[in-house]
Amino acid sequence: MEEWRQIFYHAMNMFNVVIVSYFFLANGTYTLLMLMSLGSVWLHNRQLSYQGLDELRESAVTPPVTIIVPAWNEQTVIVDSVRSILRTDYPSLEVIVIDDGSTDGTLNGLITAFRLIKMDLIYRPRLVTTPIRGFYLNPRIPNLLIISKENGGKPDALNVGINVCRTPYFCTLDADCLLERDALLRLMRPILRSPINTVASGGIVRILNGCEVQDGKVVKVQLPKTRIERFQVVEYLRSFLFGRTGWDLLGGTLIVSGAFAVFHRETVLETGGFQHETVTEDMDLIVQIHRWAVHHKRKIKMKFTSDPVCWTECPSTMRMLARQRRRWQLGLCQTLWKSSEMLFNSKFGVIGVFSFPFHLYVEGLGAVVEFLGYFMVPLALLFGMVPVTLFILFVVLSVVYGAFLSVGAVLLEELTYRRYPSLRDLITLLWYAVLENIGYRQLVLLFRVQGVFRFLTGFRKWERVVHVGAATS
Amino acid sequence: MPFLIEHITEVVVTILFLVLLGTGALMVATIARRQRRDKYFQRIDDLRQRYSPVITSLLAQKLEYERGLAVLKGISGRDRIFVLEQLCLEKRPTLDQVPILRRLCEDLGLVKVWQQRLSGRLDASTIREALGRPGGLLERVGRLHFLVRAKAADNLGIIQHRPSWPLLVKALDDPHPDVQAVAVRSLATIQEPDSFAPLVARLHAVVLKPSSTLSVRAVKTALVSFPLKQTVGLIPSLNYSNRRIRFLATDIIREIVERHAAWEEEFVLDAKVFPPELSDVFLNQLCFDENPDVRARAAPVISHLEDPRATPVLLTLLEDTQWFVRLHAVRALAKRKYLSQALQVAQRLTDLHWMVREAAARTLLVFGRAGSDHLASHFLRTEDRYSREQIADEMQRAGLIPSLLAQYGSGEDGAEGRVIEQFAQMGKTSYLISVLQSSSERDLRKKFLQGFGRHPDPQIRAWVRHLATREPDEELRALAEATIHGAVSKGES
Numbered sequence: 031m032e033e034w035r036q037i038f039y040h041a042m043n044m045f046n047v048v049i050v051s052y053f054f055l056a057n058g059t060y061t062l063l064m065l066m067s068l069g070s071v072w073l074h075n076r077q078l079s080y081q082g083l084d085e086l087r088e089s090a091v092t093p094p095v096t097i098i099v100p101a102w103n104e105q106t107v108i109v110d111s112v113r114s115i116l117r118t119d120y121p122s123l124e125v126i127v128i129d130d131g132s133t134d135g136t137l138n139g140l141i142t143a144f145r146l147i148k149m150d151l152i153y154r155p156r157l158v159t160t161p162i163r164g165f166y167l168n169p170r171i172p173n174l175l176i177i178s179k180e181n182g183g184k185p186d187a188l189n190v191g192i193n194v195c196r197t198p199y200f201c202t203l204d205a206d207c208l209l210e211r212d213a214l215l216r217l218m219r220p221i222l223r224s225p226i227n228t229v230a231s232g233g234i235v236r237i238l239n240g241c242e243v244q245d246g247k248v249v250k251v252q253l254p255k256t257r258i259e260r261f262q263v264v265e266y267l268r269s270f271l272f273g274r275t276g277w278d279l280l281g282g283t284l285i286v287s288g289a290f291a292v293f294h295r296e297t298v299l300e301t302g303g304f305q306h307e308t309v310t311e312d313m314d315l316i317v318q319i320h321r322w323a324v325h326h327k328r329k330i331k332m333k334f335t336s337d338p339v340c341w342t343e344c345p346s347t348m349r350m351l352a353r354q355r356r357r358w359q360l361g362l363c364q365t366l367w368k369s370s371e372m373l374f375n376s377k378f379g380v381i382g383v384f385s386f387p388f389h390l391y392v393e394g395l396g397a398v399v400e401f402l403g404y405f406m407v408p409l410a411l412l413f414g415m416v417p418v419t420l421f422i423l424f425v426v427l428s429v430v431y432g433a434f435l436s437v438g439a440v441l442l443e444e445l446t447y448r449r450y451p452s453l454r455d456l457i458t459l460l461w462y463a464v465l466e467n468i469g470y471r472q473l474v475l476l477f478r479v480q481g482v483f484r485f486l487t488g489f490r491k492w493e494r495v496v497h498v499g500a501a502t503s
Numbered sequence: 504m505p506f507l508i509e510h511i512t513e514v515v516v517t518i519l520f521l522v523l524l525g526t527g528a529l530m531v532a533t534i535a536r537r538q539r540r541d542k543y544f545q546r547i548d549d550l551r552q553r554y555s556p557v558i559t560s561l562l563a564q565k566l567e568y569e570r571g572l573a574v575l576k577g578i579s580g581r582d583r584i585f586v587l588e589q590l591c592l593e594k595r596p597t598l599d600q601v602p603i604l605r606r607l608c609e610d611l612g613l614v615k616v617w618q619q620r621l622s623g624r625l626d627a628s629t630i631r632e633a634l635g636r637p638g639g640l641l642e643r644v645g646r647l648h649f650l651v652r653a654k655a656a657d658n659l660g661i662i663q664h665r666p667s668w669p670l671l672v673k674a675l676d677d678p679h680p681d682v683q684a685v686a687v688r689s690l691a692t693i694q695e696p697d698s699f700a701p702l703v704a705r706l707h708a709v710v711l712k713p714s715s716t717l718s719v720r721a722v723k724t725a726l727v728s729f730p731l732k733q734t735v736g737l738i739p740s741l742n743y744s745n746r747r748i749r750f751l752a753t754d755i756i757r758e759i760v761e762r763h764a765a766w767e768e769e770f771v772l773d774a775k776v777f778p779p780e781l782s783d784v785f786l787n788q789l790c791f792d793e794n795p796d797v798r799a800r801a802a803p804v805i806s807h808l809e810d811p812r813a814t815p816v817l818l819t820l821l822e823d824t825q826w827f828v829r830l831h832a833v834r835a836l837a838k839r840k841y842l843s844q845a846l847q848v849a850q851r852l853t854d855l856h857w858m859v860r861e862a863a864a865r866t867l868l869v870f871g872r873a874g875s876d877h878l879a880s881h882f883l884r885t886e887d888r889y890s891r892e893q894i895a896d897e898m899q900r901a902g903l904i905p906s907l908l909a910q911y912g913s914g915e916d917g918a919e920g921r922v923i924e925q926f927a928q929m930g931k932t933s934y935l936i937s938v939l940q941s942s943s944e945r946d947l948r949k950k951f952l953q954g955f956g957r958h959p960d961p962q963i964r965a966w967v968r969h970l971a972t973r974e975p976d977e978e979l980r981a982l983a984e985a986t987i988h989g990a991v992s993k994g995e996s
Contacts, residue, residue, distance in 0.1 A: 076650050080657035080685050084595060085692075090758050091724040147938075149899040150931035152892050154857065164933065169902030223684060225709070225718045420512050427519045434526040441533045448540070456537055460530050 042410050049403040056392045057431050063276030064438045068445070070279045071271060071336055075446040078337060083215050086222060087121055093198050093222075094122035095214060095292065098191030100184050101127055101205040105135040107497065109143040111205050114246025116174065119211045120218075124173045126191045127205075131181030137166075140176050144168050157189040157303035183492060185304035185311040188288075192295060192303055200298075202312070204289040206497045208238060208246055208341040216338035217292050228331045229294040229319060232286030233338030234270045236449065237263050239346060248341050253455045258351060260462045261470045262344045267459075268439035271336060271446075278334040282385030284320075286332065288312025290340035297322075297330070307368060309492050310361025317369045324377050336446070343497045352477045353493035359397060359481025360489065366390045367485070397478035404472070429467045436463035547589060554578065554590050561607060562600040572610055584616055592661055605662040614664055620655035621670050621682075649679035656682060660689025668695040675705055680716035687717065691725035699736045702726055707740070710747050723751060727758040731776050734759060741784050746794040753789055753800040756781075760804050772807040786812045790820060798823060799831040806835035818847055826856035833859060837866040845870055849877045853890045860890055864897035875903070883921050895931050904934045912947030920954060927955060932962040939966060949979060956986035 086092050097115055101108050108127070115125050129137045140146060146166035153162050160182035167175055179190055188202060199221065201214060213233060221228040239262075240254030253260055277283050288311060298304075298315065301322040308314040316332065323330045345351040366389060373390060375382035407424070410416045440459050443449065450456055557574050560566035578586055591613065596604045608614050656674055659667045671693070674686035687705070690698045706722045709715045726737075740752035764770040772782070785808065789801040802820050805813050820832035833851050836844055851863035867874035882894045898904065911919035926935060939948055948970075956967050970983035 073650075077653070077681060079650075080653045080681070082657070082685070082688050085688055085724065089724045089727070090762060091720060091727055148933040150895070150929075150933050151899065152857075152896050167900065169900070172900075222720050223718055225715055417512070420515065423512065423515045423519060427515055427522065430519060430522050430526060434522050434529065437526050437529045437533070441529050441536070444533045444536050448537075453534075453537055453541075456533065460533060464526075 039413070039415065042406065042413070042415055045402070045406050046410055046416070049399060049407065052392070052396055052399045052403075053428060053431075056396060057435070059388055059392065060272075060435050064272045064435060064442075066279050067272035067275040068438075068442060071275055071442055071446050074336060081216075081219065083212060083219070086215055086219060087119065089121070092121050092218070094124065094196075095120060095218065096124040096126055096191070096195035096197045096200045097203050097214070098188055098195065098200050099125070099127045099203050099205050100130055100187035100191070101132065101136055102130040102181070102184070102187070102494075103132045103134045103136060104205040104497075105132070105139050107206050108136050109139050110246050111208070112140065112144070112174070114208050115203065116171075117211065117246065118209055118214050120214045122197075123214070124195065124197060125175070126194055127174075127176045128187040128190050129176065129178045130183070130187040131160075131163075131179060137176070137178050141166060144171060144174060144176075146176055153193070155190075155193045156299055157193055159186050159190045159193065162190065183306060185306050188311065189303045192298060195295060198295055199292050200295050201290070201292045202288050203340070204342060206343050207235075207289055208243065208248060209290070210339045210341075211247070213290070213338040213340060214292075216335065217290075220333040220335055221292065221294075224331055224333070226329060226331045227294070228333050229297040229323075230283075230286050230291060230316060230332040232274070232283075232291040232332075232334045233340055234336050235266065235287050235289050235340050235342050236270075237266055237344045238341040239344055241341065251449050252452065253450065253458055254344075254346075256346060257462075258348060258470075259344055259346055260458065261466050262351075264436050264439065264459060264463050264466050265474075266344075267443050268436055271439050271442045272435075274334045275336055277385055280380050280384065282380040283332045283334055284316060284381060284385045284389055285313050286316050286334065288315075289342055290338070300326075308361050308364040309357050309490065310365060313361060314365045314368070317365050317372070320378060320381055321369060321372065345495055348473075350495045351474075352480070354495045355474055355477035356481040356484060357493050359394075359478040360484050362389065363394050363482055363485035364490075366394055394482070397475060398482055401475055401479045404475075432467035432471060433464040436466055439463070547586070550578070550586055551590065551593070555593070558590055558593075558607075562596065562603055564603070568603070568606075572607065575607070575611060584613065587611055587613055588658065592658060596661070601663050605664060608658075608662050608664075614659070614662070614667070617655040617658050618667060618670055620651050621659065621667075621674055623652065649677070649682055652677060652679070653681045653685045656685040656689050660685070660692040663693050665693055665695055668693055668698045672698055672701045675701065683717050684721050687721050687725045691728040694729055696733060699726070699729055699733045703736060703740060706751060707743070707745075707748055710745065710751065719751065723755060726755045727762075729759065731759055731763055735778055735781060738781060738784060741789060746792075746797070749789075749792060750794055750796045750800065753797050753804070757800045757803050760807055764807060770807060771809045772804070773809045777808070782808055782810055786810060786816055790816045795823070795825040795828050799825070799828045802828070802831040802835040806838060806841070814841070814844065817841075818844065821847055821851060826854070826859055829854060829859045830856070830862050833862040833866050837862075837869040839870065842870050842873060845874055845877050849881050852878075852881050852894065853885065853887045857889065857893060860893040861897065864894050865901075868897065868901055868903075879918060879922050882925060883918075891925070891929065895926060895929060899931070899934050905938050908935065908938050908942070908947060908951070909944075912944055912950055923951075923955065927958050927960045927963060930960060932960050936962045936966050940969075945976060945979065949982065952979065952982050952986060956983065957989060 097118070099111065099115065104111075112125065112127060127140065129140070145168050147168065148164045149167055151165040153165075160180040163178040163180065165175065165177055175194065177190055177194060179187065191202075192200060199218070201217065203209065217231050217233045220231050237254065237259065238248065239259045240252050241248050242250035242252070253263060274283070274285065277285075291312065293315070297319060301315070301318045303315075304311040305314050305318065319330070319332070322328070345354050366386070369386075372378050372382045372386045374387060378386065407416065407421065411418065411421045437460060440456070440463050443459075444456065450459065554575060557566065557571050561568060561571040575587065575590075578590075580586065591604060591608060591611070605614075608617075652674070656671060659671065668690060671686045671690050674682050677683050677686065687702065690702060702722060702725055705717070706719070706726065709717050709719050709722055734756045737752045737756060740748050741756075743749055743752070760772065763776075774782075785801050785805050789797055790805060792798050792801070798820060802817060805816055805820075817832055817835060820828055821836075823829050823832065829851065833848060836848055841848075845867060848863050848866050851859050852867075854860050854863065864878060867878045870877070878894055878898070882891060882898075885891055898907070907919055907922060911923055923935065926932060939951060942948060952967065952970065955963055958964075967983050967986055970979055971987055972980075974980040974983060
């Protein structure tokens with residue numbers, strides 16, 4: 031009995047060491063990323079004053095881009111989205127919408143709105159996809175093509191778009207997203223300006239909920255009404271403004287949001303396009319390209335910039351939020367598992383040595399460690415292994431550190447883009463940055479752990495997040 | 504153990520205190536920043552309200568220049584230069600506004616400041632202005648950095664300040680890539696002929712030095728914006744031993760030529776705008792270059808030359824071993840003046856590469872009726888399935904099906920009927936049927952029903968069934984019913 035007690039105590043001690051190390055590793059890295067992002071985003075914001083977007087817009091050398099929009103049962107948003115996309119400020123733009131076997135009025139809505147005619151065109155697949163049902167065009171809108179196909183999932187729909195697109199670069203855009211008019215031009219800028227072959231460029235995704243929209247354009251930016259949406263605004267700021275910016279500065283970009291990103295078509299084709307094995311095809315593609323570049327000895331670059339903005343609707347109910355976070359976590363685990371050869375592999379540079387291990391241990395497995403911590407540490411307290419004072423201090427520290435990072439993200443936003451013009455919204459954001467760590471964070475953690483559990487049990491289903499149109503018009 | 508715990512507690516308390524302090528500081532900084540920026544923008548807005556109408560009137564020449572200048576000279580304060588910059592360059596000037604804006608910037612002393620900043624000299628006003636504007640220490644110091652030089656280069660470009668071109672050329676060697684890139688762009692805007700050669704030299708350097716911080720595209724974009732007469736300066740590059748430099752030089756000339764061609768309908772490269780030595784390089788050398796990219800990019804330029812050697816050279820390129828050279832040659836021939844070459848273009852409809860087949864079909868459509876006839880005749884005659892598919896594709900994309908059906912409905916000649924028959928044989932009837940469904944032409948629908956009503960194509964069959972059950976016109980409905988019965992009695996359903 032005594033022996034078992036010793037083993038239990040020993041295990042508890044070990045776990046406490048793990049949780050403390052995790053705490054310092056995660057928060058230390060986040061703090062470092064935040065500090066780097068402060069400098070980087072500030073500088074980038076200043077550089078925008080001489081960016082020369084007009085020159086890109088007017089230059090004959092600016093390459094054409096195709097926006098690929100996969101759509102499945104998006105009848106409520108698709109027509110407005112396409113109208114908004116067609117107004118995008120870009121010199122040579124093509125738009126391909128892939129109706130992935132919708133069972134609602136997505137296709138009919140598009141046919142009626144754009145007076146499309148079904149045509150029997152040639153389909154030359156370089157990436158294997160489910161069969162095409164038809165091509166829909168209006169000869170008067172030559173830069174718009176709608177393709178109807180058998181349902182095959184988002185990666186399959188994107189692959190159809192890549193097969194059909196003719197331009198050297200393509201931009202993936204979710205059907206429920208709204209692009210700012212010059213967002214594509216801004217997203218292409220790092221590609222066009224870089225002396226190194228930049229094969230992917232990602233922009234910032236901001237939350238549309240609560241904003242005022244007119245003719246597919248965000249005219250008034252304000253915070254959403256519900257708490258769950260407001261927490262997500264803080265989360266997105268943290269994730270995009272200092273998470274991705276920081277990794278970009280280190281050259282360790284591992285995630286580019288597929289909701290709004292530009293890719294080099296030929297590179298994506300060479301790497302086999304979007305894969306079906308994971309539920310986060312965007313991250314999977316990025317990792318795949320990194321591996322391909324190392325194996326084929328290609329010098330490539332991926333870039334994240336914080337000024338091209340795409341507005342998206344975030345889940346407004348707990349059920350939808352749970353679905354979204356479970357999927358993200360599941361996809362993260364699947365992608366990292368699939369590419370485990372990159373772990374601590376110096377051939378992959380910063381990605382292999384820092385970024386990949388961080389995403390694996392902190393973003394992936396960290397969810398489980400943190401979750402268990404919520405049970406094990408009180409257990410240790412119960413068995414008298416941790417003094418009450420230390421326990422309380424540690425709990426307070428974890429909450430305060432979380433608040434510190436979130437408030438840092440809000441400051442970053444204020445230093446640079448100031449998208450929320452009202453002082454009241456700013457104070458609310460700060461308040462939610464603090465509040466986020468009590469209750470919301472734990473809830474999201476639970477969803478993430480469910481995602482990890484699903485990964486371990488081999489679950490592969492894509493959980494759909496239903497959008498309800500949370501912006502006001 | 505108690506000793507260790509105490510120490511850990513101390514460490515945790517210290518960290519907690521620091522983080523708490525940090526969080527509080529960040530919150531205060533956020534709100535303070537917002538309030539300071541609000542005040543700052545309020546001031547800018549006030550100034551804008553007061554002075555923007557003056558600038559707008561000056562640029563529109565509705566206000567006497569000296570009077571307007573005197574008003575603007577009245578702006579004072581530590582950030583005077585910044586405010587004037589904001590006001591003057593708030594909106595991008597139109598071409599006719601540029602000379603006035605340039606004069607205004609010169610008279611307000613802005614040009615001098617920008618020139619000083621670009622050359623790296625920090626004058627008293629720059630330092631005063633940088634330190635005087637709101638912001639933290641980092642921001643204040645940052646203003647004295649490369650950002651200042653890049654912005655100065657940009658401003659000189661916006662007002663197209665020609666005398667500043669030597670400074671901008673010098674800035675091509677600036678240690679910071681941003682300044683180099685902006686200088687390249689500003690030189691392109693100013694278009695000083697003497698700056699063309701340094702830009703070409705920079706292009707060579709960027710290609711030959713892989714460690715270059717400037718992108719090839721940035722330099723190429725700048726060179727492309729120069730006028731046609733400058734292209735002579737690229738002759739040494741066209742003869743350069745490096746194949747990539749030859750390619751870029753050819754492509755730059757192509758872009759310039761295409762830009763001019765887009766402006767003028769009957770654009771021709773004659774000796775006045777394109778010197779004979781340049782034409783000779785294209786006709787004798789570049790079209791036979793060992794680099795296929797060079798041959799491909801030479802084709803569009805050659806197609807604009809007013810030279811009897813141009814057409815035979817283009818026809819040679821049509822037969823090139825590289826598909827993309829053939830592609831560019833076919834595209835280059837897409838001008839009405841090459842109508843006589845329609846047959847040679849039509850031969851490319853059976854090219855091994857689908858993009859060449861596609862380009863050939865599009866080129867024939869550019870030739871108008873004669874080209875369409877070539878296309879239709881090839882469509883009916885060819886045994887090549889891929890060629891047929893490509894033509895069907897192009898006819899649909901170009902929106903030719905409604906006119907094809909209209910000609911079929913009114914014409915005596917059976918060519919249109921045979922083309923429709925071919926479409927039906929290929930199962931490409933979606934467009935045909937959708938036109939028929941929306942058509943109010945009774946005669947056309949009747950003729951189609953009589954001609955193709957019994958065709959086994961499922962979409963035609965469905966249309967006939969639809970007519971038989973839903974068509975309000977009795978005669979058509981009866982005809983459709985008869986067609987169905989006829990097909991059933993013959994066992995075709």
